[in-house]
Amino acid sequence: MAAGVAAWLPFARAAAIGWMPVANLPMPVAPTNKNKHQDEIIILNVSGRRFQTWRNTLDRYPDTLLGSSEKEFFFNEETREYFFDRDPDVFRSILNFYRTGKLHYPRYECISAYDEELSFFGIIPEIISDCCYEEYKDRKRENIERLMDDLEDKKDSKLPNMTFRETMWRAFENPHTSTMALVFYYVTGFFIAISVTTNVIETVPCSSMPNQRDVPCGERYTEAFFCMDTACVMIFTVEYLMRLFAAPSRYRFMRSVMSIIDVVAILPYYIGLVMTNNEDVSGAFVTLRVFRVFRIFKFSRHSQGLRILGYTLKSCASELGFLLFSLTMAIIIFATVMFYAEKGSSSTKFTSIPASFWYTIVTMTTLGYGDMVPKTIAGKIFGSICSLSGVLVIALPVPVIVSNFSRIYHQNQRADKRRAQKVQKARLARMRISKSGSSSAVLHSKRNGLNQSLELTGSLEEDQQLKKTTSLLESQHHHLLHCLEKTTNHEFVDERLYEQGYLQTALQNFPSQSPSLSSEEGITGTCCSRRTKKNIQALSATHSHTHNLQELSALHIQCGEQHPLNTSRSSLNLMSDESGSLNCKSSGLVTTAIISIPTPPSNNSRASPDAPPPPNPDAPPLPNPGTDVVKISAL
Amino acid sequence: MKMSSRRRRCKRQLIKFTQHITRLITGTLSSDNEDEEQESTTVRYHPENLEQLQSQTHFSRQELQLLYRGFKNDCPSGVVNEDTFKNIYALFFPLGDSSKYAQFLFNAFDKDKNGSLSFEELVCDLSVLLRGTTEEKLNWAFNLYDINNDGQITKEEMLDVLKSIYDLMGKSIHPRLKEEAVRQHVRMFFQKMDINQDGVVTIEEFIDCCQKDEDIMQSLKIFDNAV
DSSP states (O other), X not given: OOGGGGGGHHHHHHHGGGGGGGOOSOOOOOOOOOOOOOOOEEEEEXXXXXXXXXXXXXXXXXXXXTTSGGGGGGEETTTTXXXXXXXXXXXXXXXXXXXXXXXXXXXXXXXXXXXXXXXXXXXXXXXXXXXXHHHHHHHHHHHHHHHHHHHHHHHTSOOSSOOHHHHHXXXXXXXXXXXXXXXXXXXXXXXXXXXXXXXXXXXXXOOSSTTSOOOBHHHHSHHHHHHHHHHHHHHHHHHHHHHHHHOSSHHHHHHSHXXXXXXXXXXXXXXXXXXXXXXXXXXHHHHHGGGGGGGGGGGGGTOHHHHHHHHHHHHTHHHHHHHHHHHHHHHHHHHHHHHHHHSSSSSOSOOSHHHHHHHHHHHHTTOOOSSSOOOSHHHHHHHHHHHHHHHHHHHTTHHHHHHHHHHHHHHTSOOOTTHHHHHHHHHHHHHHHHHHHHHHHHHHHHHHHHHHHXXXXXXXXXXXXXXXXXXXXXXXXXXXXXXXXXXXXOEEOOHHHHHHHHHHHHHOOOOSSOOOOOOOTTOOSOHHHHHHHHHHHHHHHHHTOTTOOOOEEEEEEEEOOOOOOOOOHHHHHHHHHOOSOSOOOSOEEEEEEEEOOSSOOOOOOOOOOSSOOOOOSSSSOOOOTTOOOEEEEEO | OHHHHHHHHHHHHHHHHHHHHHHHHHOOSOOOTTXXXXXXXXXXXXXXXXXXXXXXXXXXXXXXXHHHHHHHHHXXXXXXXXXXXHHHHHHXXXXXXXXXXXXXXXHHHOTTOSSXXXXXXXXXXXXXXXXXXXXXXXXXXXXXXXXXXXXEEOHHHHHHHHHHHHHHHOSOEESOOOHHHHHHHHHHHHHHHOTTOSSSEEHHHHHHHHHHOHHHHHHHTTTTTOO
């Protein structure tokens, strides 16, 4: 429950008087305020700076250091104050959290110092309020990445047991790990350069004889160029096959961009080998040679700047798309206008609207070739408007792309593409956790509350000390919800179990007195869920008998259960330290089930083995293995 | 009369238009000229002094101090409006939808019907509910149910109120909520309270019946130590 509303609890409880006249059942007993001491001001001395606050303020969050009895460890008897040897600046935000219910992250703080203070005072960072949460997460991620960079440098050292394949892959990915890798890196780079240069020089005309027409060098020195090409392609093929062999996941490697570029670079050569003699397709073969220029993209393995550029363009796809779209719109508009404006003049170049597209593009990008110019006055006016607007339309998205590039360049490709989605997902998850935490805390304490208010056998007294004490505020809140249940004569249940119970009533038809325990699939987990699931089964079994008005409250005392998910510090510690459920001692927790059964249940105390308990004629649920079940029914 | 107002409106529009054109031509960097026309609508309100509240309610000085501190923390402006009240109430009932019941509560607390609750209104009602006589409490409950304040509770009003209470529970309840259950509840209530069977419950019938019912009398007392 949020602390800020602790002050409103008396109002909410007073408003509950409105339910009393319509309720048909008696109300449960209210928790009493045992320690009615006056609210006092306590002094917190943090490294010399004294903070003062009401004791009630700190009690709002009983699972943190300041809210629990843990602060007594820091109590200084002589000065009657609590002394903490921590950072007073960060403590300011922490104390404000108690006061306002919102935890803020100050921007000038170092993230790891802040984290340490939070964990000292037992506050989980997920509580940071929305205004500061993004900043906190960003800084934290940056920090982690920085630390990971340091780790990665150490990772380059050779691990003792690496297979040949792994060594090769590592050599391909990080060329500076060994001299062989470096040699390979430079050799491939050199051959890429050679290949691109030969492709270029092939087309340069070089005349051999003065009175013959200029032929491109490629046609003069065919064999030399062919040999060069073959050598390059062989090197590239060998490299590609080696990478394919060394890749940890071949399928993923084959799908990656770099490998596709490799394939496209070497494919024309092989296709050319296959069909040199066919006259019809030689024309197509010539165009295939264009793809040889893709070899230049292989340089991107060698140049990080090129990779970043490609990544930037990919991440700015929306801005580029917007640029393209707006340009297209403007082109069509202006082309139409120019066409109709120039329609009147004779011998005009603006023969059709698509023909005017060329003029518009050239004008908007401020190229102005001059091969098409408007002659009429209207055409000139619209032409000038066209060029002015072209400047604007193109200039607008460009700074976005530029800033993107610089950001990515500085972060060196570590920007998270899906950061927005993850944050949104995390935020929704946080809200869900806090909501389910409060609701499950209600259900949990409802059972606990009944535990405390009923007479139990002696063996259960230890259990009460085992449970963590709920604050007075919590117990009052839960009492309020309990009154609501009584007013409406319906009970709160856990959402999952509610749905399962609903499904089971819909699907199964129970015989009169035996609940069907066959549908236990999918329900493993804690004792709690199994037990309350069986409660639902029993309840739904007997609900078909609405003529039975005899109501029994059967209390089942079973072994201790795992605490439901809530975001308190103690339960976090629990989850990290103890993997299973708490323990199955003889002490246990109490749950209530309001069931209507035709006959009183027989005493059902037996310890069943680990196997799922067989269906028994009695409606109430069966015990968990290894525990004694004592049922107390009260009319 | 109409002509002059129309002329005035015309003039105002014309002035606005010329202003807009000049701004367009000369270009201006300040973009919130329109915002200056809005007045600030924050309300600052502070309650009567402590002695007066002490005399008006059954609370002690310390209790009033505690209550006001908590109140001021959450509502620095000194008044609660309906939305804030609904939000606060929703935090107590996370599983259900508390807006309707909060609205009824707000109307019951808001005696002068000005759309916002001041600290005095809250604390006076609180003292009635927590420290008042059972008749006062029943009176308050009657006012809560009587939505249109006509002195009678009709079946529709009761249905609305009960539906809002059931809404507080939310969906994950057992047994599943049926439409009929709420109507059944209304019928039971009217059976108990409507003595002369005229279809409405007046305040005398209500107080009479409740005072005869031991359970209700008992349950009215459980919050007496709430502060």
